[in-house]
Amino acid sequence: SEFGATSTDYYHPNWKGSVGIIPAFSRTFCGQCNRIRITATGQLKTCLYDNGVMDLRELVRSERADDEILNEMKKAFGNRAVNGFEAEKQRNGKEIVDSMATIGG
Numbered sequence: 147s148e149f150g151a152t153s154t155d156y157y158h159p160n161w162k163g164s165v166g167i168i169p170a171f172s173r174t175f176c177g178q179c180n181r182i183r184i185t186a187t188g189q190l191k192t193c194l195y196d197n198g199v200m201d202l203r204e205l206v207r208s209e210r211a212d213d214e215i216l217n218e219m220k221k222a223f224g225n226r227a228v229n230g231f232e233a234e235k236q237r238n239g240k241e242i243v244d245s246m247a248t249i250g251g
Contacts, residue, residue, distance in 0.1 A: 154167050188206075190219070195230035202219075
């Protein structure tokens with residue numbers, strides 16, 4: 147798989163295209179994940195298991211300069227949890243109840 151890919155892709159020389167399988171227990175590829183999500187309420191998530199690391203909507207509405215917003219986003223990306231287990235610990239006991247529809251999945 148390509149670095150950052152969430153699936154393992156399989157190819158057959160006599161077929162067109164490929165088949166990708168995403169593991170049911172997604173924390174197995176955390177170390178390679180390069181995904182981010184923005185929820186319907188504007189929370190920036192650097193991991194499916196975090197509680198949202200930044201209120202991007204509020205940041206944009208604050209009328210800060212584009213370079214300031216970019217710097218804040220870079221900080222969030224640079225401080226992402228090592229894996230989903232760590233991100234879940236940082237939720238401080240809040241249960242994961244987010245559905246894929248609310249987190250942009």
